[in-house]
Amino acid sequence: MIGWGLAEVTVRLGATTALDRVSLGVDPGVVAVVVGGDGAGKTTLARTLAGLVAVSAGAVGRPVGRVGYQPAGSGVWPDLTVTENLSFVASAFHIGAAPAARRMAALLEATGLGAARDRLGANLSGGMRRKLGVAMALLAEPEMVVLDEPTTGVDPVSRYELWRLVSQTAAAGAAVVMTTTYLDEAERAGTILALEAGRTLAAGTPEEVRGSLRGAVYAVDRASQANHQWRRGAAWRIWTEGSPPAGARRVDADLGDVLIAASLAGGGEGSR
Amino acid sequence: MWAMVVKEFRQVRRDRRTLAMMILMPVLLLVIFGYAASFDVANVKVALMGPGAEALRDRVPDRLEVTTVDPAGDRDAAVDLLKRGRVVAVIVATTDSQSVLVDGSELFQARAVVQTVTAARQEMPGLTLEVLFNPTLDTSAVLVPGLGGLILLFVGTVITSLGVVRERQAGTLEQLAVMPLRPRDVFVGKVAPYFLVAAADLTVVLVVGTVLFDVPFNGSVLTLALGSVLFLFVTLGVGVVISSVSENQGQAIQLALMTLLPQVLLSGIIFPLSSMGPGVRWIGYLLPLTYFNQVARGVMVRGAPIDSLLVPLGLLALLGAIAFTLAVARFRRFLTVGGGGRGGADDGTPA
Numbered sequence: 001m002i003g004w005g006l007a008e009v010t011v012r013l014g015a016t017t018a019l020d021r022v023s024l025g026v027d028p029g030v031v032a033v034v035v036g037g038d039g040a041g042k043t044t045l046a047r048t049l050a051g052l053v054a055v056s057a058g059a060v061g062r063p064v065g066r067v068g069y070q071p072a073g074s075g076v077w078p079d080l081t082v083t084e085n086l087s088f089v090a091s092a093f094h095i096g097a098a099p100a101a102r103r104m105a106a107l108l109e110a111t112g113l114g115a116a117r118d119r120l121g122a123n124l125s126g127g128m129r130r131k132l133g134v135a136m137a138l139l140a141e142p143e144m145v146v147l148d149e150p151t152t153g154v155d156p157v158s159r160y161e162l163w164r165l166v167s168q169t170a171a172a173g174a175a176v177v178m179t180t181t182y183l184d185e186a187e188r189a190g191t192i193l194a195l196e197a198g199r200t201l202a203a204g205t206p207e208e209v210r211g212s213l214r215g216a217v218y219a220v221d222r223a224s225q226a227n228h229q230w231r232r233g234a235a236w237r238i239w240t241e242g243s244p245p246a247g248a249r250r251v252d253a254d255l256g257d258v259l260i261a262a263s264l265a266g267g268g269e270g271s272r
Numbered sequence: 273m274w275a276m277v278v279k280e281f282r283q284v285r286r287d288r289r290t291l292a293m294m295i296l297m298p299v300l301l302l303v304i305f306g307y308a309a310s311f312d313v314a315n316v317k318v319a320l321m322g323p324g325a326e327a328l329r330d331r332v333p334d335r336l337e338v339t340t341v342d343p344a345g346d347r348d349a350a351v352d353l354l355k356r357g358r359v360v361a362v363i364v365a366t367t368d369s370q371s372v373l374v375d376g377s378e379l380f381q382a383r384a385v386v387q388t389v390t391a392a393r394q395e396m397p398g399l400t401l402e403v404l405f406n407p408t409l410d411t412s413a414v415l416v417p418g419l420g421g422l423i424l425l426f427v428g429t430v431i432t433s434l435g436v437v438r439e440r441q442a443g444t445l446e447q448l449a450v451m452p453l454r455p456r457d458v459f460v461g462k463v464a465p466y467f468l469v470a471a472a473d474l475t476v477v478l479v480v481g482t483v484l485f486d487v488p489f490n491g492s493v494l495t496l497a498l499g500s501v502l503f504l505f506v507t508l509g510v511g512v513v514i515s516s517v518s519e520n521q522g523q524a525i526q527l528a529l530m531t532l533l534p535q536v537l538l539s540g541i542i543f544p545l546s547s548m549g550p551g552v553r554w555i556g557y558l559l560p561l562t563y564f565n566q567v568a569r570g571v572m573v574r575g576a577p578i579d580s581l582l583v584p585l586g587l588l589a590l591l592g593a594i595a596f597t598l599a600v601a602r603f604r605r606f607l608t609v610g611g612g613g614r615g616g617a618d619d620g621t622p623a
Contacts (some may be wrong), residue, residue, distance in 0.1 A: 072443075
C-alpha cells in the first residue's frame with residue numbers, strides 16, 4: 001500500500017504511452033511541482049492523480065476525503081458568474097452557507113477576483129479564469145489539491161499571489177500538486193518531478209535535483225559549435241561532461257540549467 | 273481559394289460521422305419515408321353491435337373489417353368501445369335501423385368510413401352516420417396533441433443533448449467527476465431545468481390549441497400528465513445519451529435530428545401507422561412519440577380512460593427506464609476513474 005501519489009505508474013492512451021513508470025510522493029504540507037514541456041505528460045499525471053484516468057500499471061494513492069482539482073482548461077463554468085461558480089462547488093461539497101460565504105470571501109480576496117464576482121466565467125480574461133479555477137479547487141479545503149498549470153497565462157503579480165495562496169494551502173496541511181512549464185516555479189517546490197515524453201527526467205527536492213547534475217554548465221556570449229547549448233537571456237549556456245569549451249566560463253547551474261542539461265543528456269535536442 | 277477548399281475537404285474527411293450521415297442518410301430516409309408516406313386507408317376496423325349485428329355482418333362493405341360482433345351491445349357500449357380506441361367505427365343495428373358511430377380522432381380512417389357509409393346509404397336509406405369526438409373531422413384536433421409531443425421531443429432531446437455536450441466541451445465534466453456527486457445526481461440535476469421548460473411548453477401548446485383551435489379536451493388531465501412525464505423521461509434520457517456520444521454540439525444536433533425526423537414521420541402523427549408499409553411500420557412501434565401520441569390523442573380527443581391506455585403508458589415507462597438507465601450509465605462512465613469527462617475515449621495525446 002502506498003501513501004498519496006503515484007508509484008511506478010504507466011498510463012497508455014491508445015497507442016501512446018503518456019506516463020511510463022512514473023512515481024511521485026505527495027505528502028501533506030508539501031507542494032510538489034511537476035515540470036515539463038508540451039507533451040511531457042503533466043496533464044495526464046494531474047488527471048491520474050485526480051482519479052480521471054485509469055492506469056495501465058502501478059498504483060495511485062489518493063485521500064479518501066476531498067480532492068480539489070483544477071483542470072488545464074480552468075474548469076470554470078462559462079455561463080455562471082464567479083460567485084455562482086464558487087457557490088456551486090460549495091454546494092456540491094456540502095459546505096454550509098456560513099462557512100462557504102467566509103471561504104468564498106477569503107478566496108475572492110486572495111485571488112483579487114472580488115471586483116469581478118458578478119462577471120460571467122466566459123467574460124473573464126484567461127488569467128482570471130485560471131485564478132477562479134484555483135479558488136474553486138481550494139474552496140472545499142481538500143486534503144489533496146491538484147492544479148494543472150494554474151499559472152499559465154497569469155500576469156506576474158497574480159502569479160505571485162497564486163503562489164502565496166498555494167503555499168498557504170500547503171502550510172494549512174494540504175498536499176498540493178501543481179504542474180507548470182515555468183522552471184522558476186519549481187524552485188519554490190518541496191518536491192520536483194521533471195517529465196519528458198512521459199518519463200521521469202529528474203525527481204527529488206530542489207537541492208537533490210540540482211545535485212543530480214552530471215558534468216558542468218558553462219556560459220558563452222555567442223552561440224558556438226557545441227552540441228549541447230541553449231540560449232539564456234542574452235548569453236548562451238553549454239553543458240558538457242567533458243573538458244570546458246574554449247572561452248567559456250563555468251556557472252553555478254540553477255534548476256532550469258540542470259533540467260535542460262538532464263534533457264540533453266537523455267538524448268534531447270542538441271541546441272535550443 | 274484552393275487552400276480553403278483543401279482545408280475544408282480535409283476537415284470533412286476527418287469528421288467521418290458527418291460524412292457517413294451526408295451519404296447514407298438521404299438514401300435511408302428516402303427509402304423509409306417512401307414506404308411511410310401514405311394517407312391511403314386500405315381497411316378500417318369496425319364493431320357490430322345490437323340485435324341486428326349478426327344479420328348485418330355479411331352486408332358490411334369489404335373496406336370495413338369487422339373485428340367485434342356483440343348482439344347485446346348498445347349505443348353506450350359502442351361509445352365506450354370507441355373511447356378505448358379498439359375500433360374506428362361501430363355499427364349499432366337494431367331490428368329496424370342501423371347507425372354508424374365513427375371515432376373522429378382517427379382522421380383518415382374516419383374519413384374512409386364516412387366515404388364508405390355515404391356510398392352505402394344509397395342502398396340502405398335508414399343508415400345514419402355520427403362522427404364522435406371530432407364531429408367536423410378537424411385536422412387541428414388530431415394534430416395538436418401530437419404537436420405537443422413534438423415540442424417535448426424537441427426540448428427533451430435536442431436542447432438537452434446540447435446542454436450536456438457543452439459541459440464536455442468546456443471541460444467542466446472533469447470538475448463534476450472529482451466532486452462528491454453520484455451519477456444519478458448529475459443526471460437529475462442536468463435534466464431538471466429542461467424538464468420544467470418542456471412541461472411549461474407542453475402546457476402552453478395544449479392551452480393555445482384548446483383555446484385558439486378548439487381542440488377538445490375530453491379526458492383526464494392527470495392521465496395526460498402521467499403520459500407526458502413518462503415521455504419526457506424518454507426524451508431527456510435520449511438527449512443525454514446523444515450528448516454523451518457526441519464530441520461537439522454539431523454532432524449532438526445531427527444525432528438529435530436523426531432521432532427527431534423518424535418520430536415526426538413514423539409515429540402516426542402525420543401518416544396513419546395502419547397506412548404504412550409493414551417494412552417500416554415496425555419502426556414506428558419502437559418510437560416513444562408513437563405511444564405519447566396515442567395517449568395524448570386518446571385523452572384529449574376521445575376522453576379515453578386510463579385503463580384503456582395502459583399499453584402505451586407501460587411502453588413509455590419501459591422506454592423511459594431504458595433511456596434513464598443508459599443515461600445514468602453514461603454519466604457513471606464519465607464520472608468514474610478512466611472516464612474522466614471524456615467518455616473514456618482516449619485521444620492518444622498526452623499533455
